[in-house]
Amino acid sequence: MSATAPHADPIRQYLETARTQIAKGELRQAAETLNKAQKKSPNDARVFMLAGLMAEKAGNVKGAFEALRKSVALAPTWGPGLLELALLLARQNQFQEAVETAEKVAKLEPKNLLVLAGVVDIAHRAGHAEMAVRHLRRGLELVPGDVQLRRLLAADLEGLGQHAEALDVWNGLIAQDPKDQQALLGRVKTLLAAGKPAQAAADTTTLLELAPGDSVYAYYSALAHGVTPPHQPVELNRHLFDGLAEVYDQHTVRGLRYQLPKIVADKILARYPDKHLNVLDLGCGTGLLGVCLGRIDGFLIGVDVSTKMIEQAHRHRVYDRFHTVNLLDALRETPGDIYEVITALDVFIYTGELGETIPNAHRILLPAGDFYFSCEAAPEEGADLVLQSNGRYAHKRSHVQALCRQAGFESVEIEDLTLRYEGGEPVQGFLVKARKAAA
Template structure:
């Protein structure tokens, strides 16, 4: 049977109602509505698709796969069911399967723009820039000149390192609409990534007129004028981390071989084998440090600018409380001598300057307590703080040591590490263990 609604479709109202109820989280009522729809048309693949999405919303992932698999079996040529099945694989970090399904779907439905959008989303989730770019170019054949597709293409080209074509694409968009703030900001980022920040001055000037007082614009304006900002505004990364939250653990641990939380947790537990301590996890992300520590005989507090990241961390059931705040606010608002350990892993690559934050962390730690933080390594013959083409800060090892000593830490150990891998290349950094 066809999965497409007809003017006399007896299930249409049931299905529309069920979808709306699922989106609002009213799952019990949605289930009743889907039961009505199934009684009306027992083998309607749309019912099983929505049942799968409802199960996912409820956290029953095996049942979600069962529902969507049944929908695809009933209507193997129905693009919406196939697409939701592929997207479910992607959302559950089964990225190889998701990519395979997406490529087959794109081949079977080459002119379906909804399919195209889903395939590009899966490519991005899987980190397959070549795949995303290939399908975006195909989309622009279907809808020449589409602004959103061109923006996505320009961004992906820049991330791929094809800065020339990225800048050309951004330039064409701005030429068509000089008031396009999103494209101007895209070109600013592309200029910086290409190592040509001075070429972004005209765009940052225009952006300051379009969005006066915007902290992100002010940040990029400083870079364009050759100034290294001491900190990055939280707004710069909140949306990015929100979008990455569901994929972060798989991406960092499996994809980038990120072992820093495990290393830090081993250091903490070696010092406190009875787990009788209080820990502040600054920039807790999805809670990888908490997972490695396990439940404490004390409290474990997580701080992050991304609410979506916090939601993922809460699922581990090891944190006692969370604060949705940036690093500087969290440090300022925390009472003195509260924690045995303060950790800031992969935080200063975005937070930047150590000279204010390290002394503030010192204040929060009890006597004989520890501050553990990581940095990407900057050359010792250069400035203390370097803003790299990646958009992340790097710090001199000697500067981190000096700032800790000046803050009052009596023992400072620095361990050189490979923090993660990017493009199969190691990212060099170090982990600081400073004791009060």
């Protein structure tokens, strides 16, 4: 059904004006415009839908839900209202209802490409790759050959481990445009994930010819040629975590049962019950360590390459300052003897080689200070540093212990533990507490 009668629309101009005002952040003016529209049409679902978008932009999430649910109640089968409610649910990490509502909209408006785009976005936010693939295939029935839909489909297939199907899609895109960098890089990633690095080498050469000096392409080129890069490019991690920021806490804590911040915070507070200390949180992400520590009598400084993750951490109001920099640079440029505690939790799986990191952490710790960090465990009989097929580094325990000793740490305690769960399976690693000698 339509949310309004098919004859002359008395409030259309008001609605268009209000939508523009909301987009520009002119919320007071938008409210006045919507009030005028509601006086003319008191029970128009469109007015409440826009009121919901306005409330969310103003930071009033509760008001946004109330308005959007009112819109849906007034027009239960009106696609735009349902879609906006589903999108809000997804943005607020209420994924079960978001997915259910999105599926309802898709059935109501199966040929609406804007609805399709919203449904796919919700599927991605919710981590439902199978749902995304199903709707992307449906989209390609509506617009056969659409490049963006094919790229998204191939990436989702690769994420599901359906490498052969993903390669078929990438191959078709590259045949159509041999200089499609997104498709070339997608095929490289799929071949690497499928355990066929040698077959990816030619594509990495093409990518570097198209964009000489690109650090991400150089990184994948090294992998394709059998070389383990000592570090991952900052740009790669920034892109990854910017995309995860809004769903990171729910995904890691609830979905992956990630408890490291709580474990380490408890250890810190056991030593400093008065909370009188300065802490440097490397790779602070969304601020989970800060949440577990609470406000401290000192400085809590967060460092992360992702602006979006820091925006989430800032909301907790427990950090005193943030630096959006590579943690290697942060350590290198920090003066000595400042912090009682430095933490790096679930960070070195992305940064790699620790030969420079550990000595710099020792340098900037105060005497008797502690450096807490975690690593995924590499086999003791293998290399000191291993880049796994999932794109994360694993470190050999004995090598990490030796690096800490060489850096001058007086004591090194290593605790084996499960870092998180993925696909229901435990990810094994270890937590290190390296203590600097007292003065």
